[in-house]
Amino acid sequence: MADWPLPPEPVLPTVDRFSMSELESSPYRCPATLSALAPGKDGDRIEVLRNDEGHTYAVEDGIPNLTHPRELLERVAATAAAYNQMAGLAYEAAMEWQFAAAREDEETVREKMVDLLHLMPGQRVLEIGCGSGRDSFRIGRRLGGSGSLFLQDLSRNMILCCREKLTTEAAEGKTACDLRFHVSNASYLPFEDGFFDAVFHFGGFNEFGDQRRAANEMARVTKLGGRVVFGDETVAPWLRGTEFEKIVVNNNPLFKNRAPIRMIPHCAREVAIRWIIGGCFYLIDYTKGEGLPDWDLDLPHRGRRGGTLRTRYFGNLEGVTLETKQKALEAAARSGQSMHEWLDAVVRREAENQLGDSAE
Numbered sequence: 001m002a003d004w005p006l007p008p009e010p011v012l013p014t015v016d017r018f019s020m021s022e023l024e025s026s027p028y029r030c031p032a033t034l035s036a037l038a039p040g041k042d043g044d045r046i047e048v049l050r051n052d053e054g055h056t057y058a059v060e061d062g063i064p065n066l067t068h069p070r071e072l073l074e075r076v077a078a079t080a081a082a083y084n085q086m087a088g089l090a091y092e093a094a095m096e097w098q099f100a101a102a103r104e105d106e107e108t109v110r111e112k113m114v115d116l117l118h119l120m121p122g123q124r125v126l127e128i129g130c131g132s133g134r135d136s137f138r139i140g141r142r143l144g145g146s147g148s149l150f151l152q153d154l155s156r157n158m159i160l161c162c163r164e165k166l167t168t169e170a171a172e173g174k175t176a177c178d179l180r181f182h183v184s185n186a187s188y189l190p191f192e193d194g195f196f197d198a199v200f201h202f203g204g205f206n207e208f209g210d211q212r213r214a215a216n217e218m219a220r221v222t223k224l225g226g227r228v229v230f231g232d233e234t235v236a237p238w239l240r241g242t243e244f245e246k247i248v249v250n251n252n253p254l255f256k257n258r259a260p261i262r263m264i265p266h267c268a269r270e271v272a273i274r275w276i277i278g279g280c281f282y283l284i285d286y287t288k289g290e291g292l293p294d295w296d297l298d299l300p301h302r303g304r305r306g307g308t309l310r311t312r313y314f315g316n317l318e319g320v321t322l323e324t325k326q327k328a329l330e331a332a333a334r335s336g337q338s339m340h341e342w343l344d345a346v347v348r349r350e351a352e353n354q355l356g357d358s359a360e
């Protein structure tokens with residue numbers, strides 16, 4: 001038997017039945033296929049969301065459960081269970097402790113994180129792994145009455161806490177935006193491509209089952225030019241090997257994780273990473289672009305070698321002897337052409353000579 005006192009029972013908010021009408025035109029997609037989901041109703045009550053392929057997702061108290069795959073990886077299921085258990089006072093106490101231990105003002109830190117989204121009233125935003133909403137209300141306040149905020153978490157109890165917090169905020173007139181809550185897996189987001197102006201996540205990435213997929217999903221559901229901000233525990237590289245690192249990792253092994261720089265998708269532009277909260281959390285922010293960087297691969301180099309990025313990479317032949325190369329350099333210099341222009345003309349002329357008409 002453990003000598004430690006048992007954690008307090010989770011104190012969950014009492015939730016009134018939510019109006020189902022808000023789900024009439026479902027903004028959600030099937031997380032397995034991304035096809036449209038239509039509400040299946042029992043009278044006025046939306047019971048399920050379903051698609052033409054026969055996938056159905058339960059809607060309980062107005063909260064769709066769009067978790068995919070249904071059989072979660074063992075450790076992802078364990079994460080969901082742990083947060084379901086912790087939701088409530090235990091989680092709030094843990095958060096307060098974390099900021100106090102790092103001698104950080106949570107209010108300031110979280111407001112600065114949300115600043116990086118560059119939000120404007122009227123935008124549509126997704127928060128992934130929203131937990132009990134310690135960032136969510138800050139995001140909601142910035143969206144005005146015409147904006148909408150989608151709150152996502154793997155843990156239903158966390159979503160219930162978040163809904164309680166945000167509906168109280170709304171009732172007090174501090175948040176006016178449209179609020180939508182659902183349960184799903186960050187690695188399979190139930191939204192069409194480019195649906196959001198901005199996506200935010202803090203604090204759960206290390207526990208996401210398929211992290212690379214989750215990083216790609218954040219980018220996929222963000223529109224071109226939209227903002228992505230996400231962060232989680234890591235001890236900054238310059239603090240590794242110190243006694244300080246050993247102490248924080250001993251307390252919480254999640255601090256052993258590394259910032260997922262290699263998982264940042266190709267489409268990320270103006271990427272920044274910072275280490276915050278006493279150098280123990282990374283925060284990555286970027287603007288979504290398209291594909292790989294759009295360099296001009298055909299811009300001629302200036303100078304004796306000449307050529308372009310493309311010709312230097314794709315135009316390589318088998319090489320020549322050093323003696324031939326020296327002669328070619330001299331001939332090119334005498335002709336006043338760059339090495340690329342001279343070589344291209346000589347090789348083309350000779351190849352066309354040898355191929356005759358078939359070169360046309």
Ligand SMILES: C[S@@+](CC[C@H](N)C(=O)[O-])C[C@H]1O[C@@H](n2cnc3c(N)ncnc32)[C@H](O)[C@@H]1O
Nearest residue numbers: 083129130131153154155158185186202203204
């Ligand atoms: C440490 S809490 C952070 C909550 C909140 N963002 C905050 O800063 O207080 C991590 C959250 O991520 C959620 N989470 C963990 N794995 C997830 C997954 N695969 N998909 C979505 N949420 C997940 C947990 O349920 C939990 O609410």
